[in-house]
Amino acid sequence: MALCPPLGGRWKLGWKDSMQGSLHLPQQNYEALLDRCLRDHCLFEDSSFPATQSSIGSGALLQKLPQRLQWRRPPELHSNPQFYSTRTKRLDLCQGVVGDCWFLAALQALTLHEDIMRRIVPLNQSFTENYAGIFRFWFWHFGKWVPVVIDDRLPVNEAGQLVFVSSTCKNLFWGALLEKAYAKLCGSYEDLQFGQVSEALVDFTGGVTMTINLSEAPGNLWHTLTQATYSRTLIGCQTHLGKERVLENGLVDGHAYTVTGIWKVTCKYGPEYLVKLRNPWGKVEWRGDWSDSSSTWELLSPKEKILLLQKDNDGEFWMTLRDFKAHFSLLVICKLTPGLLSPEVGQKWMYTMQEGRWQKGSTAGGRMESPRDTFWKNPQFLLSIWRPEEGRRSRGPCSLLVSLLQKPRHRHRNRKPRLAIGFFLFRVSKCYEDQRKLPPEFFWSNAPLSWPEVFLTEREVSRELWLEPGTYLLVPCTSEAHKEAEFLLRLFSRKHTLHELGSNSSVAFSKEIVDQNKGQDEFFTKVFGKYPEINAVQLQKILNHVIWPGLANAPPLFSLDSCQGILALLDLTASGTMSIQEFRGLWKRLMLYQEAFHKQDSHGSGYLRWVQLQAAMREAGVVLRDRVCQLMLLRYGGPSLRIDFVSFVQLMLRVENMEDVFQNLTQDGKGIYLQKPEWLMMTLYS
Known part of the structure; x- marks a missing residue:
């Protein structure tokens, strides 16, 4: 089956919470809190992460704070505060007094991928429409996408300037609020002091990081960077260990940077391989060859020079791959699909x-x-x-x-x-x-x-x-x-x-479900033993034999037509059947869908309306725009604009299948080209 699970979290299995209670985060219902604040005409105050010293911490960070620290909301700091703006430069954030350059370098890499950005930072939040001082962000945290709810009270000095992360556009606050949410997830602002850029990259994507020691870099490093740049990856790097002091060459030791691009140029003496980086401080740049003021730019044609050189003191600069290897210690590539280093381009995982x-x-x-x-x-x-x-x-x-x-x-x-x-x-x-x-x-x-x-x-x-x-x-x-x-x-x-x-756990089936349905595993074994390949009729018998614990009040009934639709979506070989391995993959998805559906169907009605549907899809790892989600309710819901569990399963499978098809066929992430037989196969059969 086609997989790109980390970003969407769509293959979450039926685990029980760990001994830590997973996160130690309070269970806060964002929609309920927002509705209550709007109804009571008040602004949200988060008692679980209060506007006090306890949220900042008790360590060395306290020594960096201004004497008269205050907490203010964005509408108190600017006459026209905005949460996010698509018109501003993507890398507009600047580090504050917290030593979290690793977090900010990863965050700036995130801004290069708008679809991932929207997954972490819901961009429909604002300081005008339905404003109640409450905001929500999402992080991938050890196998689960978790929401983190905060209020918008931010630490400032007496002049009203943000003490921690800020934007070069003084009326934008998404970065400061996201940093606060991440501090809450980690325990405090103090807990953001010191870290590896790889940690934040994983928390933003659920991807897998690959760290290259540049002192032992392979000979094909440029090829790896090229693959990473044009694939679904986020890239960061770190200088050699130090005390975050500015060196004579303009670099900061013990510091994390974002890799924002690469370019091969042709000089008078031959090719040169350039790497583009950005300092999370939003200033302080490299002063060597190919820096903003370097004479080496005269070696290029006027057209190429105009294309690449931008003399802004914004922390972004170019340097050669040779200098990059010499002055940086680690290169971190976060892969959102596993095939970065594999020649099997476009294959399913x-x-x-x-x-x-x-x-x-x-x-x-x-x-x-x-x-x-x-x-x-x-x-x-x-x-x-x-x-x-x-x-x-x-x-x-x-x-x-x-x-x-x-x-x-x-x-x-x-x-x-x-x-x-x-x-x-x-x-x-x-x-x-x-x-x-x-x-x-x-x-x-x-x-x-x-x-x-x-x-x-x-x-x-x-x-x-x-x-x-x-x-x-x-x-x-x-x-x-x-x-x-x-x-x-x-x-x-x-x-x-x-x-x-030596464990009772199983990847193929959820232990909790099997325990509550004694004989179910035996039933599966009998069916698979008799039918090595499962057709739509057998799939219908299996799904309707299952007792769904989360849907006990309204048990779903899978029709033959719905099972034919499910089978068509997952039938990679166009055989009209499903292998046992493919069924196990489907089973994992069904467990995730059941959990998301049950969580939103709080009254046990067996149906979801539009707001609940959107929340359930997000819980299962799929984010659709409001208009698209409404259209899906019209397509898969009943006359009363409600959707039952069976239709929810079909919708989720189709959305994920179409997303995987696009990702496997697109070459640049922007579009695909299909011949007529391929188009008919994809749209009619699936």
Whole structure:
């Protein structure tokens, strides 16, 4: 099945909340709070993140604040405040006294992708229409898209100037409000001090980051940058460690920057490879070759010089790839689709996500060091890799992208240090059917195929592997035994399955659903054993046999026509049937749709109206403009403009399918070209 799950979060599985209660964020209903404030003619005040010192923190940040700090709302700071403006320059933000250049560098990369931007920052918010001092933002946080609600009281000095993030356009406040929401998510403004640009990139997209050490950069670095620039990626970088002081060359050490473009120019002496960067401060630029005032621009033709050179003190500048490698330490590329480094352009990918935990005394086994160590106690995941149907003629290895994320061990992001983490991969010689963990003896006699050369104290470690089809064992671990933390394991490949050994959890089905419907798993097994390929009639029997816990008051009834429609949307081979693997993918989607539908259908009526539909789609990871959402209600809803669960499933599958089709066919992200047979196939059959 076609997948690009991180941004939309559409393949969220049926996990239970972790021991941390996921986020420690209060459950705040934005719509209800907004309605109450409008009804009572008052402005929202967020008691969970108040306009007091407690929201700023108790560390070194306090020393940077003005003596008479005040909290003011944007209408008190400007006569014409605006939330966001499409007419301003995309990179208009400037860092304040918080040391969160890593956050701001990622945020500026986000502004280069308007569709992602709208996912994080709902642009329909304003200081005029339905203004009540309340705003909402969305972040991808360890497998879930979560809303963060804040009030709009911002820290300012006596002159009314913002202390933290501000805009070069003094009446724009979306950046300052987004920073406040992110501070609330992380615990406080103090918790934004120090970080890696990769962290914020993942929180904005749910993508997977790839970090390149520029001192050991591969020879094809320019090719990688070219691929990244013209793909669905966000790119940041960091200078060598330091105290954020300005060097003689104009760069700031210990500082994060945004990569905003690349360009190959032809000089009188030959080609030159240029990288364009921006300082989150909104000022202080590179002073070397190809800087704004450099004489090297005279080596270009007048036309190319006019195209590239802009002499503004806005923090944005050009430098050569050679200087970039010399003066920067890390390049961070956040991939929204897994195939950045794969030659299989436009191919479809599977995505699997598993939660796990290292627990002292049971699963915190530490690294693999000696034959008698406790490494075997770590969580073990059995991984099966297959060639996709359309790639069976190929005899090369299959691409697998593995991401291991450790969760914070305290509500405040910086309160407890991160652990050093990594993962090992082993080949299992034959199909392992036992669901118990592999014993210590297995690790005594089997060397890993892949292992961490260095255990990193990063939030995420990722690696792209090329594997032959077969069965493997994936073991995430910490560098030291008996260290406790929770983690999120994500896998991307063309075709795979994953499940944890020695655990009751399952990737294919939600444990909560199976437990509440005893015999359901047995029913699936019988059907699949009898019918290796599922047609529309068999799909209808399966879906109508299921007991939907979240829809108990109004159980859905899938008609044969609706099942034919669902099958057509997911039928990649145009065979009129669905494989077991494809059904498992559908099942994960249905669990997500059920959760989103049930959450919005608070009265258990079995129907959603327009506002509820839009909220449910957002909950499931799809954002449509108001007009499009209204049209979808006309198309899929009944005469009373309500939509039931079956129609909601069909709508969601169609929206995601059409989005995947576009992303797979477009070359530039702006449009596609179809021949008549392809157009008829896509529009009539699906």
